[in-house]
Amino acid sequence: MxxxxxxxxxxxxxxxxxxxxxxxxxxxxxTVEFPQPLQQKSANGLRTLFLGTSSMAWTDGQTTWLVDGFFSRQPLSKVALTRLNVDNSQVRAVAAAMFKRLNMPSVLGGIVVAHSHYDHSMDAPFLAKEYGAKVVGSESTSQIAKGQDLPSTQIEVLQGGGQVKFGEFEVRLIQSAHAPTGFTGGFNTKPVFLPAHALQFKEGISYSFVVSHPGLGPGPFALIQPSAGFVEGQNKGFSVKHVFLGMGGLGKLSYAYIENYWREMVLVPGATHVYLIHWDDFTQPLMKQGEPLALKPMPKLLDDFPRSLELLKMFSERDGVSLHVLNSWEMVYF
Incomplete structure (x- = not known):
């Protein structure tokens, strides 16, 4: 006994x-040593504000639109053990600070959603209702919007890709791929009602976004790759100066994969400036008691950001491309 x-x-x-x-x-x-914040300003007013994960607010001084807009950022304990809901007060607080930093009125022209995982899609319908926007994305994303009772007039499905205009901005959606992690695949075929478990938010289709604006001349000037995945050849036929490169899960992938990702997303479109996004732990808040917070990398158990950053630094030096790790609330001017 x-x-x-x-x-x-x-x-x-x-x-x-x-x-x-x-x-x-x-x-x-x-730990991450951040470079000095980007300071240059542009005469045309074109700028984007980074808000963690792949959330970015874009404006030209006339129209403001969002990529994703995931501001709830629930703690890990909630993600793992409970069903998730939009944190209304936190989302409103982040949005208010966002509009203030952009020096723009509290109106959104649209929201493009990278794919339908909760850390990209969950807050978008709430933001659309609050600020008059249209949610643009896949059929899976539309089911999340329907689950939050967003009117059909504020939902646009571009299943295989397409183009959408927000003021003078033109955003092209290109069908791409999610990073090859254990959380990919699946489609939302019915409305996703909140609260819902994180795994109920199926990926659907993953997109890259190609951004154009007449203020910067003909043709696109920026490529946004929210997830660290790619489809070979997806970026042939156009060139951009700026790439916003998703890093989530990249540090656990092979050297060959990371180099191919760099080639397809940076070298093929001929970019000269790369800004790293979606490298942060999105279970950490963007604000606390009204004050903005700096980002933290994902725990090493889930990702290896120091490794992927070191490799991308090596590639950028080899290829003569500038590389910048974006911190939260950092502005990029064009």
Whole structure:
């Protein structure tokens, strides 16, 4: 009997140690040295504000539109153990700070959604209702919007890709791919009602966004790749100066994959400036008590941002491309 008790105690102790180690690893973030913030301003007013993950607010001083707009950023305990809902007060607070930094009225011309995972799509319908926007994306994303009772007049499905205009901005959606992680695939075929578990938000279709504006001449000037995936040849036939490059999960992938990703997303379109996005731990908030917070990388258990950053630095130096890690609330001018 004593032997059985000893074994049970030992098993319990081992389990507690294992759980403690797992919690520690999930709360341990690698350190990142950020470069000096970008300071240059443009005469034409074209700019974008980075807001963590692949959320970005774009404006030309006349029209403001969003990529994703994921501001709730629930803590890991909620993501893992509960069903998720939009954090209305947090989303409103981040949006208010966003419009203030952009020096723009609280109106959105549109929201393009990269794919239908919760960290891209969940807050978009709420933002659309609050600020008069249209949600643009896949059929899977439309099911999330329907689950939040967004009117059909504010939903536009571009399943295989297409173009949409927000004021003088033209945004082309190109069918792309998610990073090859364990969370890819699946479609939302029915409305996703909140609250919902994170895994109920199926990927649907992943897009790249190609941005044009007459203020910067004919042709596109920027490519946004929210996820660290690609379809070979997807960027042939156009060139851009700026690439916003998603990093989520990249550090756990092979050297060959990372180099091919760099080639397809940076070298093929001929970019000279690369800004890293979606590298951060999106279970950490953007604001606390009304004050903006800096971003933290994903825990090393889930990603290896220092490794992927080191490789991209090597590629950028080799190819003569400038590389910048965007922190939250950082503005890029064109």
């Amino acid at each position: 004593r032997t059985v008790r000893f074994i049970l105690y030992a098993l319990c102790a081992s389990a507690l140690v294992g759980i403690g180690a797992l919690v520690f690893m999930l709360k341990s973030h690698p």
